[in-house]
Amino acid sequence: MDMKITLPLSFLLCSSSIASAFVDPLARSSVLSRVSSSAAVASWQQPRSFSPRRNNNLQSLHMTEDIDDNNPLSQGINSVSWLPSVFDSDPSRSVFDSATSSDDEDEENTETLPLFPLGGIVYTPNSEHILNIFEPRYRQMYNDILMNGSKRFAVSMSHPSEEGRFAQMGVVFSLEELKEVSEMTGDQVKYICNHRVTGRVKLHKVLNPEAWETRDTYLKVSGTIIDDTGSLSESDDDEEDNGMDESISTKVVSEFKKAVAADAIEKTPEEEALTESFSDLVEIQHDLSEDVRFTRASVRSFGVAEGTEVDPNLWTSIRLWQSYAEQRLVSGQNEMQKEFQERLVEYLKKDMGTEDGGEELPSAIGFQDLSPELQSELVDLQKRMTAELKPLLLEQTLSMQKILEAADHEERVELMRYFVDAERKRLQAKKTLKSMFGGSPAMVASRESSEESIAAAASTPTEKVEEESKSQFFADDEDAFQ
Numbered sequence: 001m002d003m004k005i006t007l008p009l010s011f012l013l014c015s016s017s018i019a020s021a022f023v024d025p026l027a028r029s030s031v032l033s034r035v036s037s038s039a040a041v042a043s044w045q046q047p048r049s050f051s052p053r054r055n056n057n058l059q060s061l062h063m064t065e066d067i068d069d070n071n072p073l074s075q076g077i078n079s080v081s082w083l084p085s086v087f088d089s090d091p092s093r094s095v096f097d098s099a100t101s102s103d104d105e106d107e108e109n110t111e112t113l114p115l116f117p118l119g120g121i122v123y124t125p126n127s128e129h130i131l132n133i134f135e136p137r138y139r140q141m142y143n144d145i146l147m148n149g150s151k152r153f154a155v156s157m158s159h160p161s162e163e164g165r166f167a168q169m170g171v172v173f174s175l176e177e178l179k180e181v182s183e184m185t186g187d188q189v190k191y192i193c194n195h196r197v198t199g200r201v202k203l204h205k206v207l208n209p210e211a212w213e214t215r216d217t218y219l220k221v222s223g224t225i226i227d228d229t230g231s232l233s234e235s236d237d238d239e240e241d242n243g244m245d246e247s248i249s250t251k252v253v254s255e256f257k258k259a260v261a262a263d264a265i266e267k268t269p270e271e272e273a274l275t276e277s278f279s280d281l282v283e284i285q286h287d288l289s290e291d292v293r294f295t296r297a298s299v300r301s302f303g304v305a306e307g308t309e310v311d312p313n314l315w316t317s318i319r320l321w322q323s324y325a326e327q328r329l330v331s332g333q334n335e336m337q338k339e340f341q342e343r344l345v346e347y348l349k350k351d352m353g354t355e356d357g358g359e360e361l362p363s364a365i366g367f368q369d370l371s372p373e374l375q376s377e378l379v380d381l382q383k384r385m386t387a388e389l390k391p392l393l394l395e396q397t398l399s400m401q402k403i404l405e406a407a408d409h410e411e412r413v414e415l416m417r418y419f420v421d422a423e424r425k426r427l428q429a430k431k432t433l434k435s436m437f438g439g440s441p442a443m444v445a446s447r448e449s450s451e452e453s454i455a456a457a458a459s460t461p462t463e464k465v466e467e468e469s470k471s472q473f474f475a476d477d478e479d480a481f482q
Contacts, residue, residue: 072402072415073395080401081168082159086209086219110204114141114153115166115219116173120393122157122400123171124319125197125228126308133191137211141218142178142191151175154201154221157401160394164212166203169405172225174198200226200404228315229308270410271304274417278302278317281424288431292327306409314412318403321416325396332389340374340381347374 073079116138123129133142145151156170177194201223211217267275278299285293298320303312348361351371367375399419406412 073398083166085162086164086212109224110222112222115221116153116155117158117166118155119158120397123197125315127197129195131193132189134189137218139190170201171197172199172201199228265305270413274304274413277417277420284427292331322400336385
């Protein structure tokens, strides 16, 4: 079979929306632009050739500070809680549920919700996201939640190595706006929907596991909703309170009150420790002139408060940290493909008649149009990127999932401090190496590369970066990065 792949010249391998959301990390003076919502393709599924059996290579991935007994990710993928696979003989109850639930489970707070698995993506409370809906079963789901008036559904991360298995802790997507675009798109996309994450949801069981294979309808789950934003309990009050002048934006008033409240809250010792650790990290980043680094101004706006009644709060800082991890991945992708892109441009100028400036370089080129040597280099580069970057992507995804399923605010603060401290220690070691080798970037990079390749060798590279490895995260603070 002929390979027909079109590669954008300026993009090539970084084809996920991560790159479009962030400024080129190599542009040191650039500031990350503000993006308030994310767009995702709302029909993710595992490849049909993917086996529901475990991929044991993923169980031993290198995680942050492996030698640390306190590492919350020491068990790899199993560090977070998962529902049983829908292919299990009795997928009615998760292991986590069986271990933590009492016989008199509170059924009063348990609800039946549609489940929308969205690949390897972790969402956090009080964030906004856009989904493009085109798959028939999810068109049906939106019709149903509009008809019954609930306008909400559960979203959970999919297991990275087992098909039909989802994270125990998910979030609730509340529909805020829906646009019918079937005529504009030739019915390829039915709806473009804007959502707000109004809380978390602890999933207990999948009610119709057979639907995962038949695909004739969407999955349904029973779960307990955790109202992290207060918007679920306030919805009734909002309907009754119509006395406010409609010319005044309630959202603006709410944001102002949150900002004022944040300044008045006294930090706990644990929250103070997290703030100091983040401040130390930012200083090291600037000492090293890291390509991806927080601005010093971000230290003042780093929130640690509980809940979402104040802004900034811990959840906003968690999203900021999530964006930082994604930015680092993009930087790694760009650095790895930089040499290949230079060779590709040279090839286009020389072998395609553009060297003398007679024609402009094409914006895209097919894989089959590359020379055999460049085709081989591209395949090797894809394998190397998968081997080196996929473990990092999985690590940051599991970190966010671990924070999401934390029992309370104190545990989330503790987890965040651990991950911030781990990054600070990594950069401190880099700073030490830099001083040992006379500050030579090449020498330091070479030493770091040799150390990281040991961890990368533990996982088996695949032929291409899988679609489910793509993720979409956006920063909420326009002054957060340089």
